[in-house]
Amino acid sequence: MANIKDVAERAGVSVATVSRVLNGHSPVAETRDRVLAAVRELGYRPNNVARALRTARTGALGLIISDLTNPFFTELADAVEDEARSLGYSLVIGNAGERPAQQDDYIRTLLDRRIDGLLVSSAGTGSAMLSEVVASGTPLVLLDRTVPGVDAPCVRADGRAALTELAAHLAALGRRRPAIIVAPAGTPTGDERLDLFRTALAAHGIALPDERVGATPDLQHTGGRRVMSDFLDLAEPPDAVLATDNLMALGAMDELRARGLRVPDDMALVVYDDVPWFTHTDPPLTAIAQPTRELGRAAVHTLLARIEGRPADPVLLPARLVTRRSCGEPPIG
Amino acid sequence: MANIKDVAERAGVSVATVSRVLNGHSPVAETRDRVLAAVRELGYRPNNVARALRTARTGALGLIISDLTNPFFTELADAVEDEARSLGYSLVIGNAGERPAQQDDYIRTLLDRRIDGLLVSSAGTGSAMLSEVVASGTPLVLLDRTVPGVDAPCVRADGRAALTELAAHLAALGRRRPAIIVAPAGTPTGDERLDLFRTALAAHGIALPDERVGATPDLQHTGGRRVMSDFLDLAEPPDAVLATDNLMALGAMDELRARGLRVPDDMALVVYDDVPWFTHTDPPLTAIAQPTRELGRAAVHTLLARIEGRPADPVLLPARLVTRRSCGEPPIG
DNA sequence: ACCACCCGTGTAATCGATTTCGTAGCCCCC
DNA sequence: GGGGGCTACGAAATCGATTACACGGGTGGT
Numbered sequence: 001m002a003n004i005k006d007v008a009e010r011a012g013v014s015v016a017t018v019s020r021v022l023n024g025h026s027p028v029a030e031t032r033d034r035v036l037a038a039v040r041e042l043g044y045r046p047n048n049v050a051r052a053l054r055t056a057r058t059g060a061l062g063l064i065i066s067d068l069t070n071p072f073f074t075e076l077a078d079a080v081e082d083e084a085r086s087l088g089y090s091l092v093i094g095n096a097g098e099r100p101a102q103q104d105d106y107i108r109t110l111l112d113r114r115i116d117g118l119l120v121s122s123a124g125t126g127s128a129m130l131s132e133v134v135a136s137g138t139p140l141v142l143l144d145r146t147v148p149g150v151d152a153p154c155v156r157a158d159g160r161a162a163l164t165e166l167a168a169h170l171a172a173l174g175r176r177r178p179a180i181i182v183a184p185a186g187t188p189t190g191d192e193r194l195d196l197f198r199t200a201l202a203a204h205g206i207a208l209p210d211e212r213v214g215a216t217p218d219l220q221h222t223g224g225r226r227v228m229s230d231f232l233d234l235a236e237p238p239d240a241v242l243a244t245d246n247l248m249a250l251g252a253m254d255e256l257r258a259r260g261l262r263v264p265d266d267m268a269l270v271v272y273d274d275v276p277w278f279t280h281t282d283p284p285l286t287a288i289a290q291p292t293r294e295l296g297r298a299a300v301h302t303l304l305a306r307i308e309g310r311p312a313d314p315v316l317l318p319a320r321l322v323t324r325r326s327c328g329e330p331p332i333g
Numbered sequence: 334m335a336n337i338k339d340v341a342e343r344a345g346v347s348v349a350t351v352s353r354v355l356n357g358h359s360p361v362a363e364t365r366d367r368v369l370a371a372v373r374e375l376g377y378r379p380n381n382v383a384r385a386l387r388t389a390r391t392g393a394l395g396l397i398i399s400d401l402t403n404p405f406f407t408e409l410a411d412a413v414e415d416e417a418r419s420l421g422y423s424l425v426i427g428n429a430g431e432r433p434a435q436q437d438d439y440i441r442t443l444l445d446r447r448i449d450g451l452l453v454s455s456a457g458t459g460s461a462m463l464s465e466v467v468a469s470g471t472p473l474v475l476l477d478r479t480v481p482g483v484d485a486p487c488v489r490a491d492g493r494a495a496l497t498e499l500a501a502h503l504a505a506l507g508r509r510r511p512a513i514i515v516a517p518a519g520t521p522t523g524d525e526r527l528d529l530f531r532t533a534l535a536a537h538g539i540a541l542p543d544e545r546v547g548a549t550p551d552l553q554h555t556g557g558r559r560v561m562s563d564f565l566d567l568a569e570p571p572d573a574v575l576a577t578d579n580l581m582a583l584g585a586m587d588e589l590r591a592r593g594l595r596v597p598d599d600m601a602l603v604v605y606d607d608v609p610w611f612t613h614t615d616p617p618l619t620a621i622a623q624p625t626r627e628l629g630r631a632a633v634h635t636l637l638a639r640i641e642g643r644p645a646d647p648v649l650l651p652a653r654l655v656t657r658r659s660c661g662e663p664p665i666g
Numbered sequence: 667a668c669c670a671c672c673c674g675t676g677t678a679a680t681c682g683a684t685t686t687c688g689t690a691g692c693c694c695c696c
Numbered sequence: 697g698g699g700g701g702c703t704a705c706g707a708a709a710t711c712g713a714t715t716a717c718a719c720g721g722g723t724g725g726t
Binding site: 003004005015016019020023025046047048049050051052053054055 | 681682684
Binding site for chain 3: 346347348349350353359362364383385386387388389
């Protein structure tokens with residue numbers, strides 16, 4: 001591949017001039033045309049590695065995602081990729097697979113690659129390496145999940161309004177024994193969703209006792225199914241279940257179907273994260289829709305603000321309740 | 334961040350020695366310990382950008398995926414990422430969004446970044462830039478989709494056995510009027526699947542006339558739904574439909590449900606790509622399962638072979654028929 | 667005891683760009 | 697006509713690593 005020296009020789013100028021022409025720095029003279037002609041004839045493209053070394057800017061962003069096969073994160077990654085590209089950045093993706101060790105590993109290689117900034121949707125609470133990122137001065141923005149003790153803005157959705165609305169919805173439909181499937185206590189996201197839901201229900205005089213709070217260490221399908229099974233074995237099973245993740249909701253649905261129970265007749269079901277698939281289930285599931293693509297976009301912008309040294313505030317976008325038929329009563333619209 | 338010079342000074346040696354120690358080249362002497370100590374004390378990590386410039390190896394692979402939100406490609410990307418990481422490579426992902434122009438754009442920036450190799454699951458038939466990749470000498474491997482006229486090995490699944498089995502399955506269940514939803518004529522993947530299916534059916538004396546071949550320019554949900562709608566409006570509607578992509582199958586299911594038709598009673602449905610979600614639909618869908626993760630792994634290995642100058646043959650892995658209940662008759666197992 | 671060799675290490679070139687600094691030429695003005 | 701200020705450009709330093717080459721000193725062979 002041709003390099004800048006080849007171009008300079010062919011155009012009969014110095015490499016400095018070529019660089020200046022290409023970066024639009026100073027010259028407007030007729031050498032300009034000669035340089036551009038040489039570039040065209042040789043099919044020259046600047047070597048980004050060399051440029052990055054000199055300018056200390058790689059033009060690449062890193063994204064650590066906790067589970068790429070989870071549709072919510074897929075959409076998030078897609079949105080981030082889209083926005084990054086449209087702003088001239090490439091995206092190096094790392095899949096943590098919900099394993100903190102692998103996440104740390106990945107963060108390290110991304111730092112070694114001198115990415116310009118890092119977006120992390122953190123697995124677990126592994127913050128050791130995250131503090132190191134902050135210390136290294138690499139701009140960092142947390143995505144979807146906060147990590148206590150890490151000094152970086154977080155971009156995520158606020159479920160308060162949606163959960164309040166959901167509590168009202170359930171109350172109006174006469175559901176008196178709600179339950180929730182969450183991540184284990186200690187996970188910031190899970191704790192928050194539980195607290196908000198409980199508070200919202202209380203406003204309608206509905207309790208959410210601990211026996212109807214089911215935690216799954218794996219945030220997966222199997223965990224959701226097991227918790228639902230436990231719920232159904234209670235002396236007084238719940239009449240409505242909120243799954244705080246789409247995979248867990250899938251598992252819960254499978255358990256219901258396996259027992260021959262029907263939604264919404266025997267059990268109301270609500271899912272956190274409105275992935276497109278849920279409009280195709282039977283019945284379509286009422287969902288708490290996070291503004292996924294907006295979150296991705298906002299995260300990129302926040303990160304760019306940090307990269308350019310502008311102030312970057314945390315972003316909190318409201319989630320919405322999307323009522324379908326899985327709690328009974330077709331929506332009015 | 335500390336650089337190699339800082340380490341050299343602190344250890345009282347030259348930068349060359351530090352480099353040699355770190356790359357395990359020659360010394361085993363006691364300077365080695367001094368160097369390692371200095372590295373630890375300073376928290377030194379080699380700058381990959383500088384290293385890449387010198388060695389002409391970035392340790393990054395590029396992956397162009399035609400649609401990241403399509404679960405099949407998500408799983409493919411996930412598998413590629415996993416394998417690449419475990420072999421010490423990072424992955425720069427580009428989402429072509431089924432737009433050839435965007436794909437070309439992305440390929441160009443990846444080349445500028447001097448990735449060590451490129452995997453492409455090509456959108457459309459846009460091969461202009463792909464030929465340029467080959468010309469540039471960057472190792473290239475095609476994934477899932479062949480591109481005529483591009484001299485690069487392709488890693489993909491072979492549907493022959495599965496489609497043969499499917500034809501037998503449908504014949505045995507008495508389905509006499511099969512139909513297929515495919516990409517428009519001219520798309521290598523679509524053409525091949527149509528031909529194989531038609532041939533396999535013919536062996537059982539079953540015809541696949543053109544009126545039961547529905548093409549959708551968008552390989553999406555809406556296209557699948559529209560084609561299914563057309564099928565149902567035929568004087569003699571089909572009694573079995575093969576959707577050659579999971580999104581199109583979703584659309585087809587929606588149309589059936591909207592018309593109050595039932596699977597498998599009123600219509601048998603088979604989906605290409607066995608994404609996990611389809612085991613949760615009601616009824617679970619019979620599917621042609623491509624060995625997605627194996628494809629991803631094989632693609633990375635083939636690419637590495639090319640990178641290291643070893644011979645790299647095309648890879649063709651067999652797809653399997655997974656019978657569930659969407660054509661009638663529960664599976665025997 | 668001398669020579670050849672090898673081992674461990676340092677010096678400096680190199681990768682391909684950007685950027686600082688210096689300079690030649692030109693215009694303008696007093 | 698000479699000094700000041702531009703403009704357009706080249707020479708060379710620089711980013712942070714790897715590596716070819718040179719060199720000193722110890723070792724072994726004869």
